[in-house]
Amino acid sequence: MQQLMQQKPTYETDVLIIGSGAAGLTLALHLAEHARILVLSKGPLTEGSTYYAQGGIAAVFDEDDSIDSHIDDTLVAGAGLCSREAVEYTTQNARASLQWLIDQGVGFDQIDSNAGAPRYHLNREGGHSHRRILHAADATGKAVQTTLVDRVRQHPNIQLLERFNAVDLITSRQTGRPHAVYGAYIWNRKHEQVETVAAKFVALATGGASKVYQYTSNPDVASGDGIAMAWRAGCRTANMEFNQFHPTCLYHPGAQTFLLTEALRGEGALLKRPDGSRFMPEFHEAAELAPRDVVARAIDYEMKRLGADCMYLDISHQPADFIKEHFPTIYEKCLALGIDMTKEPLPVVPAAHYTCGGVVTDLHAQTDVPGLYAIGEVAYTGLHGANRMASNSLLECVVFAQAAAKHIIQRLDKVQITTQLPSWDESKVNDSDEEVIIQHNWHELRLFMWDYVGIVRTNKRLERALRRIEMLQHEIHDYYANFKVSNNLLELRNLVQVAELIVRSAMERKESRGLHYNLDHPDLLPEAVPTLLTPAQFRTNPGNTA
Structure with a gap:
C-alpha cells in the first residue's frame, strides 16, 4: 500500500x-x-x-507470605x-494494583469475618509456595x-x-x-x-x-x-x-478452547493416565503443582507414549459441594457437555495459551x-x-x-x-474474489506451527516451518498489495509475521529452557540470555513492509 x-x-x-x-x-x-x-x-x-x-x-495478602517469596517463585518458574x-517492580506494586481493582468494584472472593476489614480467599497454583491468588470463584x-x-x-x-x-x-x-x-x-x-x-x-x-x-x-x-x-x-x-502451552484444556469437540484452571490442581486435582494411575510424581517433585512447562511436556509425553488422545484431571475425590462452590463455571460447562466432574475425571490436552x-x-x-x-x-x-x-x-x-x-x-x-497524516490509498486495489486462498493459508499456518513448533521441537522441524512461512509471506504480501483489506487478511498477515518471529527466535536458542524444548539441544547453557530480534536484521523480507 x-x-x-x-x-x-x-x-x-x-x-x-x-x-x-x-x-x-x-x-x-x-x-x-x-x-x-x-x-x-x-x-x-x-x-x-x-x-x-x-x-x-497473584499478590501478597497473607501475613505468612512475603514479596521476597513471590519474587523467588517467579524467578524459579522463569x-x-x-x-x-521487572520481577521486583511487579511484585512490589502487586498489592496496590489489586487494591485499585477492588476500589473499582471487582468482587474477589472473601472469607467470612467479623474483623471489619475484608479477608480474601486465596488460592494456590503451580509454582507458588504460598496461597496468594485472589479470585472471583473460577471466573x-x-x-x-x-x-x-x-x-x-x-x-x-x-x-x-x-x-x-x-x-x-x-x-x-x-x-x-x-x-x-x-x-x-x-x-x-x-x-x-x-x-x-x-x-x-x-x-x-x-x-x-x-x-x-x-x-x-x-x-x-x-x-x-x-x-x-x-x-x-x-x-x-x-x-x-517461549509460548506457554496450558497443560489442561478440556478435550471435547464441544469445548475446543475451554480452559480448566490451574486452581483445580491447587485444590487437589490429580493428573491420571487412562488406566487411572498418576504420572506427575515421576516427572517432578511438586507433582501436579509443578510449573506449567513441566506439566504440559509430561502430558504430551504420556499421550505420545501411550498413543492416547488425552490424559485425565480428577478432582472427584473432593466433596461435591466444595467443587460446585469453588468451580461453578467449570462445573456447569462440563455438566452441559455430559461430564459430571464431581463423579468422574475430566479429559484434558495441552493447548497454546x-x-x-x-x-x-x-x-x-x-x-x-x-x-x-x-x-x-x-x-x-x-x-x-x-x-x-x-x-x-x-x-x-x-x-x-x-x-x-x-x-x-x-x-x-x-x-x-x-493533524495532517498520509491518507490510505486504495486506488490500485480490488475486491478479492479469492477468499479461499486466505482460508487455506490460515489453516496451513496453524497446522504446521502446531506440528513443527509445538511443545517439543527439533532443528529440522524449525527449518521446515521457516521455509513454509517464507512462502506464505510472499503470497500474503502480493495479496495484501492487490486487494482490499479484510479481517481474515489482516489477521493472517499478522499471524504469519508472528510465526516468523517465533521460529527465528527458536532457531537462535541452542538449548532447552523453560517452555522451549529442542531435542537437538536438550541441555541448559550455563548463561541465560534473552533472544532479541531487531527488524533491521530482516528488512528484505516482504512480510516486514507496511
Missing part, C-alpha cells in the same frame, strides 16, 4: 489505546482524568483473553531468564473485564470504537517526520473502510498470539496484531520462542519507538522469563498499565498532535 495524500485524520485523540482487555481499560481509566482517550476494540468489549481468565491474580528488576477474568467495561462506558473522556481492526501504526516511515508514532490506520469493519487516527501517544494492549497454533485456549481475537504492527514499525521483540515474549519495553512500558507503549501479553517486560508463573499475567496488565499512565501524564503537554 502507498499512502500519498496528506489529509485531516478521521479521529484525533491524546492517547489511542489499541486493545480493550485488562491492560487497555486500566490504562484508559488512569488517563481519563488527564486526557482524551480513544479505545479500539477488535470485537465486542467483553471479548478477549481477560474475559476468559479463570484462575486469578527458568533463570526473568529480569529481576476472575470475567469479573475484572465486566467491572472495567462498566467504568469505562461511564467516563466522558473515553471514546470506544468496537469492531475496529488496527491495520498499522503511522510512524516516521509514512510521514518522513522524526522517529516517533503519530497514530494508526484502522479498519472499520461495519463500513469496510480504512480510517485514520492521529494521537500524541499510542498504546498497544492487543494481547498475545496463540491463535498461530491449531489448538489454543485463546479467543479468536488473539492473533498477534500488536506484536506484528510494532515489529513493522521498527520495535525489537524478545523471547518469542500464553505468549511469554513480545515487544521489548522498559519499566514505563515504553517501546523502541517514541510515544509508543506496549502493555500486557503483547509486551516483553522481562517478568515471565522462559515460563510464566500462574496468575502473574493479569497482574502484569494492571501494574504496567499504571506505570504507562504515569509516564504518559508527565509528557502530555510536551507533545503535539500531528
Whole structure:
C-alpha cells in the first residue's frame, strides 16, 4: 500500500489505546482524568483473553507470605531468564494494583469475618509456595473485564470504537517526520473502510498470539496484531520462542478452547493416565503443582507414549459441594457437555495459551519507538522469563498499565498532535474474489506451527516451518498489495509475521529452557540470555513492509 495524500485524520485523540482487555481499560481509566482517550476494540468489549481468565491474580495478602517469596517463585518458574528488576517492580506494586481493582468494584472472593476489614480467599497454583491468588470463584477474568467495561462506558473522556481492526501504526516511515508514532490506520469493519487516527501517544494492549497454533485456549481475537504492527514499525521483540502451552484444556469437540484452571490442581486435582494411575510424581517433585512447562511436556509425553488422545484431571475425590462452590463455571460447562466432574475425571490436552515474549519495553512500558507503549501479553517486560508463573499475567496488565499512565501524564503537554497524516490509498486495489486462498493459508499456518513448533521441537522441524512461512509471506504480501483489506487478511498477515518471529527466535536458542524444548539441544547453557530480534536484521523480507 502507498499512502500519498496528506489529509485531516478521521479521529484525533491524546492517547489511542489499541486493545480493550485488562491492560487497555486500566490504562484508559488512569488517563481519563488527564486526557482524551480513544479505545479500539477488535470485537465486542467483553471479548478477549481477560474475559476468559479463570484462575486469578497473584499478590501478597497473607501475613505468612512475603514479596521476597513471590519474587523467588517467579524467578524459579522463569527458568533463570526473568529480569529481576521487572520481577521486583511487579511484585512490589502487586498489592496496590489489586487494591485499585477492588476500589473499582471487582468482587474477589472473601472469607467470612467479623474483623471489619475484608479477608480474601486465596488460592494456590503451580509454582507458588504460598496461597496468594485472589479470585472471583473460577471466573476472575470475567469479573475484572465486566467491572472495567462498566467504568469505562461511564467516563466522558473515553471514546470506544468496537469492531475496529488496527491495520498499522503511522510512524516516521509514512510521514518522513522524526522517529516517533503519530497514530494508526484502522479498519472499520461495519463500513469496510480504512480510517485514520492521529494521537500524541499510542498504546498497544492487543494481547498475545496463540491463535498461530491449531489448538489454543485463546479467543479468536488473539492473533498477534500488536506484536506484528510494532515489529513493522521498527520495535525489537524478545523471547518469542517461549509460548506457554496450558497443560489442561478440556478435550471435547464441544469445548475446543475451554480452559480448566490451574486452581483445580491447587485444590487437589490429580493428573491420571487412562488406566487411572498418576504420572506427575515421576516427572517432578511438586507433582501436579509443578510449573506449567513441566506439566504440559509430561502430558504430551504420556499421550505420545501411550498413543492416547488425552490424559485425565480428577478432582472427584473432593466433596461435591466444595467443587460446585469453588468451580461453578467449570462445573456447569462440563455438566452441559455430559461430564459430571464431581463423579468422574475430566479429559484434558495441552493447548497454546500464553505468549511469554513480545515487544521489548522498559519499566514505563515504553517501546523502541517514541510515544509508543506496549502493555500486557503483547509486551516483553522481562517478568515471565522462559515460563510464566500462574496468575502473574493479569497482574502484569494492571501494574504496567499504571506505570504507562504515569509516564504518559508527565509528557502530555510536551507533545503535539500531528493533524495532517498520509491518507490510505486504495486506488490500485480490488475486491478479492479469492477468499479461499486466505482460508487455506490460515489453516496451513496453524497446522504446521502446531506440528513443527509445538511443545517439543527439533532443528529440522524449525527449518521446515521457516521455509513454509517464507512462502506464505510472499503470497500474503502480493495479496495484501492487490486487494482490499479484510479481517481474515489482516489477521493472517499478522499471524504469519508472528510465526516468523517465533521460529527465528527458536532457531537462535541452542538449548532447552523453560517452555522451549529442542531435542537437538536438550541441555541448559550455563548463561541465560534473552533472544532479541531487531527488524533491521530482516528488512528484505516482504512480510516486514507496511
